[in-house]
Amino acid sequence: MRMNTEETARLKTADGDALRACLDAMKAAQTRDGLPDAALRIDRLTRLMVLLRDRADDFCAALDADFDGRARETSLMSDVMATFNTVKYARGRVKSWMKPDPRDGVVPFNLFGARVEVQRMPKGVVGILGPWNVPLFTTLAPLAFALAAGNRAMLKPSELVPRTSLLLQSAVQDLFAVDEVVVFTGDAALAGAFSALPFDHLVFTGSTTTGVRVMRAAAENLVPVTLELGGKSPVIVGRSADVGLAAERIVTAKVMNGGQVCVSPDTVHVADELVEPFIAACEAAHRRLFPPSAGDAALTSLIDARHFARIRGYLDEIRLAGGRVVDCGGGLATSGRKLTLHLVVDPPSGSRVAQEEIFGPLLQVVRYADITAVIDRINAAPRPLALYYFGTDREEERQVLERTLSGGVAINDVMLQVAAHDAPFGGVGASGMGVYHGREGFNEFCHPRTVYRSGWWDPRKALGLVPPYSKQLYGRLSKVLRV
Template sequence: MDNKEWTNAIDAIFSKQLENQYTIGHTNALERKTKLKKLLKTILQYREEIQKAMFDDFKKAPAEVDLTEIYTVINELNHAIRHLKHWMKPKAVPSPISLLGTSSYIYYEPKGVVLIVSPWNFPFNLTFGPLVSAVAAGNCVIIKPSEHTPHSAALMKKMIAEVFPENEVAIFEGNAEVAEYITTLPFNHIFFTGSPALGKKVMKAAAENLCSVTLELGGKTPVIVDESADLSKAASRIAWAKYLNNGQVCIAPDYLYIQESVKDDFIKLFKEQVLAFYGENPQESKDYNRIVNKGHFKRLKSYIEEAKITGAVIEMGGETDESQAFIAPTLLSNVRKDSKVMQEEIFGPILPLITFKELDEAIQHIRQHEKPLALYIFSKNKGSVNGIINQTRAGGTVINHNTLHFFNNELPFGGSNNSGIGKGHGHYGFLAFSNQRAIMKQWSPFIALDLLMPPYTDFKQKIIDLTIKYF
């Protein structure tokens, strides 16, 4: 399909959705829940095909697909189905005494026609998750999945076509050129998940149409382990979160700050835990994923090579195999803070370890860099935990574990500034795709304001003065 053909196809669907948006927007809770239930049923029916598509894209283990792709979306769907009627209900709010005789409430209306641009690292999770929120809010939706996971994108296109007509929800595959074109259209909202660099481009394109955005980005997520922590649990949980999806997770621990006094004990426990997870040879483990493509493989390999040249110690791993896009679970110590592995978001199975004597060293380092999407703390010291939270900024924080906040639909998920704009999941996702329309009704035949219209007399000025002073 040449440029003219795919641009015409996108324009045609976009026009159909513009025409259909008010019909979809006027659906009630029961109608929207019916659509969500159909999507849920379809996902369960395609469970094995989703597992196969993910394996074909980058050898993702079926159990990991179940946990991180299927369960998360099913959880989001069930949560929305359970709460949607309450979310949609207009919310009454008080009116001030100066407006006595009025009633005020908030009406949740759909934004209209929205765009979801999803990434490759969790293609089903990070496509269908926002889709649940967009459908719950009553929008028409166009989806642009990543071209780096073509098997997953093709399967999602097939699944969506079975659940929704294209004038309500449609998927367009294709490369970055397709994504660039789609983001120039005058959508009412764009929900983008990806890197901060691409997020800036999406926001710039959206600004041309004064289109609101939700940006779920990334950055360097720190994890802090102090000497009071349960080191065995910290090692187990950090290893799980770091090497899940081969480290290709926006909220994976990106680098580790550990108190100097427990460094050696932690490294020993960490190695033991990785061995328990993936065996003596992780390359032969059916549970260890691969890097998504050669470009990302070469980038990650260069990080390891530069770290070695500049004096880093490979405490574990470091082996690579380009033919399989394999990089072993890797732990680095003695890492220079100006090295690429400490300056760039890693997005792979490499964990740099830095020691500190006093907690303030770690806090100051975090404060000197962009706000991370997440920050993790392993400590039994309540004062230390509160100190870190109060003296840093992050999109989310988990204490004595990592990444779990993503799975709680009662929590807002998202970043701050460089790590994102806006929140998603559960009610927060519904709000992201809704316009909170202010409604006020004048039910009394008379209100005080009627006395304060021109011409302004001395008597009226006295009433204004009293209003300013007391109301």
Template sequence: MDPASPIGNSLPSQLAHLQQLAALQPPDYATRRQWLAGLASIVTEHQQDWIDAVQADFGCRSAVETRLAELFPALEGIRLAQRKLAGWMRPQRRGVSFWFWPATARVLPQPLGVAGIIVPWNYPVFLALGPLTSALAAGNRAMVKMSELSPHSGALLQRLCRQYLGDDVVQVVNGDVAVAQAFAALPFDHLLFTGSTRVGRSVMQAAAANLTPVTLELGGKSPALIAPGFDMRRVVGSLVAGKMLNAGQTCVAPDYVLVHQDDREALLAELRRQAALAYPDPAANPDYTAIINQAHFDRLQRWRDEAAQLGARVEVLAAGSSEAALNAARKLPLTLIENAPAHSAVMREEIFGPLLPIISYDKLGNALAYINAHDRPLALYLYDDKRRRIGKVLQGTIAGGVSVNDTLMHVVQDQLPFGGVGPSGMGHYHGYEGFATFSKMKPVFYQSRFAGAVLTQPPHGKLVQWLLNLMLGRIK
């Protein structure tokens, strides 16, 4: 979309309109419940519409994946908010220091105003409706910028939000990179961005001009660490599912695997077997998703070929599909990469596709040192049954979130906060943490008519000195 288009030019006026509404009395419980019910209808009454829209955006997107990884978690988040909203909105009692008794204190959750949400292309439904659920539950209006790489999903969300919520509650913006840049520069009361670390830096810089607080859900290289001697059959089912879901185009997909050197061959054999079982003939398989566009497809092939040229062992698990058929369908099978040098792109950059580097280690401590020598990951996956060793890994690493003996599953637990750390993001949402992120948790102090604070008011005499000696101790 041309940034000079009517939609591009109307961004400030759209925001100003929502700000005027947000300045009125904050929406009550019934109104927020109505908004959440509208979000639920957007999911439940239009499942096939979403399947068709996402399919059109990707060229081939598994209908099962759209329902399982987008519609279901989005609806679960809405349902949780509907169940918990009354409790979230209730003022929270807080303690008061002994010296201020009998005063009382509370925290009063209030909406911030208007939230901005920037949505990536890889999960256009879940990553739009998830943040939107948090924002609306907290009583905010919202503007949502959809990715230019998912125009069909963006157009559908725009139509459905207008139908079920109205432009006075949510306005959906579609457009190109220039529109996204203009959107990030608007003076929102809070801005949530999901996307790459590189773009996240630009978004944060744009928001800083308005002192807009940001939540950044980024990515990075999320490791899967397999403890020595762990049963590979238990590992690989979830590893294949987590890496090949959406063809690896997932911010929390396992980016590389750390395996003990004595277990490497067993891992490789099981990966070959289970990848073929999960997605036979990936070129023609409707359950295996295509890479979003030719540019990303070419990038992944370029990174794969670069690793091979630098001496890595590359194995493409095509499972019966010819290279010509894969290229025509813009599909990339699970590709194992061993011994890739540290300076290769697959070892430096977030892969965002079904390339899987395998790294062998000799001691678990060395594997942990490798993880800690790199940027904090958005997710860490640990395969182990020994409680003491699990505790050592959890205490000895820092990551946005962890799943033990599985992949991805911590993200869809709505009562767990979701967010990164350092280059993988800042801030949290989902469940109560999302409600709190989009709320001003306003502290309120209630003074008692019997307050002792009057004793400290000027003019200061001997009584104040006596009290200070009691509170602090005598000056030595």
């Protein structure tokens, strides 16, 4: 159902009152229509797939314009196709996810036909605050699981990608009823009003600092939140690693979207004797990916002047302090807000690049002598969204996995843990809370409701479990407490 002219105008000039009115209408519709069956959920997910398929080229063009330089192949893979495949995965499993989950019964009532099951009930209306870096995936992937769980949703994409946000708004209003899914566009003030609404669940992807504000606003209404925040994801290159393979995969992942990915590697810990071979291998890998003769078309621009200045500021600080910076560009000329990958080798611990999430085409390379010290350093920092280990030493790998905690891990690769549709994705501690993807993503947007079904006979009277109690009952019950 398409929106009328008045409804469309309201979305484009949205304020707090318009947001609340939309939320109230959605909650009323959810109550009125009752539990959505599998067919309706599948239909909604199919429409979301059609939206991505039919507007794929338009989204690629909008993203290129918003970034002022983003290859259509990058947008097609990371935003359109990644989201499409996630929605398709959820659509194919809705029916099985919806089935009640039988649980162990209550003894002794289960001996007489009593049964217990858990139903996964939709929470109601889910709010999704999307970021700018991979805007379709980070907004529509959680939407897929919210819809699969039987919810309705209100979306607020980032104002830093205005063309993409307006296109998404238009595409959604063409395919979804106003009380199913709706997109609001606006600035940071609107996002603040959005996060203060009494949703039944709220999803936010972005910085830890903003995540704290979103969670604080949600707490005023006791709204449960899913926060996917990021942080400084470390990489460990062990002495048993294939240095060339490690460098190739790290560089390939780091340059994706100009390093503007929440699970992008931030700091690479490299054994002393492997530092120089690793740097040389990174330079070679970058030249293969971006040969100077091809120009900078395949590089993704930094999103705006502020972020570009921030990354250049990191580099200037290190150079002024006499630190080592390696440009992996190999003579590649860049324009606008595009940067080749730069390595900062052993930066001072007090430097900004060592303390802040980089979120750009810059990588710290930090040497180490003992893997234990690396693990201690990782544990002393906020828990990261991702952790990466390269090497074939199983005992060392075991130490890394058992002695650290992160949102996800990849062994001998980078970022592919996020591509696992059948596994949860989310942070821990400062890198977030809650998950989406997989069965766990469906469960995130459901309330697990226990249902007890009485059996054909109630044994309580026969067992003396109701008043008046016998003198022997206390002693019989106490025997159950033996360990």
